[in-house]
């Protein structure tokens with residue numbers, strides 16, 4: 458049978474060593490049929506990756522040894538050699554095409570056999586038609602395009618969901634002004650919260666997640682920095698408007714404090730939510746765990762990932778930190794699409810409020826909220842108006858963003874207007890029209 462042992466070997470070697478290629482292979486529609494000599498190895502890698510298990514030589518070896526298939530690929534040493542083979546990923550696309558064409562040639566050989574073995578003319582014609590279809594499919598690869606009939610059915614289902622949904626098309630954010638602009642956090646959207654260090658990213662992410670839980674959505678919280686207990690304490694504080702100290706230094710708590718805390722704990726415990734605090738968490742861990750939770754409990758309604766730059770990237774050889782961050786942000790966007798729910802994450806910015814390390818985050822995000830002293834600026838909103846400033850400010854003690862008082866908003870707006878006028882004056886003066894905007898009209 459036609460096959461390409463070296464290409465199979467190179468593709469599988471890349472897949473063992475680099476999660477990025479594993480995801481590409483699965484996303485690009487490679488299947489067991491594309492492999493001939495190393496098919497059991499493909500099946501083992503795909504099964505482990507899909508179920509969120511590590512894909513390393515030891516795990517693969519145990520997996521293949523269980524049903525005796527390790528011998529079909531040449532034994533443990535052959536597996537070790539494949540994993541250690543150093544191959545560049547540059548030819549990946551060509552190799553995937555080559556595997557597709559080798560598969561097409563195998564289908565052609567098989568098809569010729571069916572036709573030759575046909576008992577009579579009619580059966581031979583049927584075999585020829587079936588063979589033509591199989592060859593076309595093998596050459597084209599798995600189709601990704603959806604027929605218009607299916608697209609229309611999906612539009613109809615979405616419209617029905619929107620009609621049946623509450624007042625908002627998306628998951629409520631809990632911040633009225635933001636809901637009015639965005640319509641809530643919609644399925645497939647990536648929301649990114651930007652702030653300097655300790656600016657309140659985690660607080661706002663949790664607040665949006667909690668708002669989803671209150672709207673009876675299933676939620677998953679992934680936290681790299683904080684232990685699950687700390688996330689839990691912060692959620693209690695935010696949900697119950699209880700000072701965080703009462704949860705971090707509880708020795709002086711009164712009976713009333715304990716009653717309040719217990720009531721909040723009960724409410725939160727009844728929500729369908731999970732907190733994952735695995736250290737050194739990677740994007741593929743998040744993807745696999747979100748899938749596992751969905752399989753076990755039903756679709757998730759919101760996913761919070763705290764936060765982009767701290768997530769471990771499977772670093773491909775020679776890739777810099779910027780490329781890794783770009784890969785993670787696009788992975789989170791894909792996760793939102795695959796899980797059909799919003800994903801909320803954060804990104805650290807520097808003093809000039811520039812996203813560190815990657816512009817890609819701003820490309821992938823559907824909504825970007827920038828935390829500043831005078832409020833939360835809507836820096837991007839794919840489905841709505843941008844540049845509004847939501848007059849909310851971090852209240853660290855209660856782990857939530859709260860509306861700024863009207864008096865303070867008036868003062869902020871006055872100061873902003875004065876600053877804008879001053880800037881306009883300077884611009885006019887610098888163009889040489891006079892000393893200032895007001896003087897021109899005297």
Ligand SMILES: Nc1ncnc2c1ncn2[C@@H]1O[C@H](COP(=O)(O)OP(=O)(O)OP(=O)(O)O)[C@@H](O)[C@H]1O
Nearest residue numbers: 652653654655656657658659660661701702853854
């Ligand atoms: N007991 C408390 N009282 C008042 N403020 C508190 C208390 N505990 C924490 N805070 C404040 O709450 C905020 C928590 O911010 P948060 O952890 O959301 O920031 P972040 O942007 O996620 O930070 P990092 O850069 O560490 O990821 C901090 O500004 C902190 O000072």
